[in-house]
Every structure is written in structure tokens, then in C-alpha cells.
Amino acid sequence: MYLEIVSPEKVLLSAEVNSVTVPGVEGEFQMLNNHAPIVSVLEKGFVKVDGNFEIPKNLKAEVTKAQDGKWHFPIKGGVLEMKNNKAIVLAD
Template sequence: MYLEIVSPERVLLSAEVNSVTVPGIDGEFQMLNNHAPIVSVLDKGVIKVEGNLEIPKELKDVVTKAQDGKWYFPIKGGVLEMKNNKAIVLAD
């Protein structure tokens, strides 16, 4: 699936990914390829992304890669829309 993570300052990610886990206001949930359409408000936490990503050097201060191979993007909240195998996160 295609994932875009956008903050007010910059685009954090725009890439094909295997999965994304987000901090929904009612709890964390994961989306995989061909997930049903959804719109959700996001809570403070981290977006966990699994995939073979190339993170630009200017984002290394924001994004971390854990030993489990997942990329972690901290957010203060936001909104997510998943539709047609594309997820867009507007993050604070």
C-alpha cells in the first residue's frame, strides 16, 4: 500500500509500505494492503511503518528505526484516511 505522512512543516514519508500501525483515539490499529476504507482521528503516540524505506538525512532527527525493522514516527495527534490502498496521515 502507499503511505503519506504529512506534518505542518514537511512531508515525512511518501512511499510504498508493507504495513502501518497508528495510535487511534480508541486504541492502536494496523492496516495492511487492501484495508477497508477508514477515516480516524489519531492520538499522541507513534506511527509504526514496516517496509523497505529510504529516509532522507534531514528526517533522521525525527524518525527512528528499531531492531525489529520497523520505522517509528512520533506524532502529537492527527487524522488518517485510508482509501483505495492509499493511506494519508495529517500529523501534528
């Protein structure tokens, strides 16, 4: 699936990924390829991304790679839309 993580200042990620896990207000949930369409409000936490992609050099200080191999993008909140194998996170 394709994932875009966008903040008011810049695009944090725009890449093909295997999965994405987000901090929804009702709890953390994961999306894989062919996930049903969804719109969700996100709370403070991490957008966890699994995939084989390059992190732009200007973002390496902002994101961390966990022991499970997933990249963790910190967010203060936001909104997620998933449809047609494309997830867009509008993050604060």
C-alpha cells in the same frame, strides 16, 4: 500500499510500504494492503511503518528504527484516511 505522512511543516514520508500501525483514540491498529476504507482521529504516539524505503537524511534525527525493524514517526495527534490502498496521515 502507499503511505504519506504529512505535518504542517513538511512531508515526512511518501513511499510504498508493507504495513502501518497508528495510535487511534480507541487504541493502536494496523493497516495492510487492501484495508477497508477508514477515517480515524489519532492521538499522541508513534506511526509505525514497515517497508523497504529510504528515510530522507533531513528526517533521520526525528525518526527511530525499533528492534522489530519498523520505523517510528512520533506524532502529537492527527487524522488518518485510508482508501484505495493509499493511507494519508495528517500529523501534528
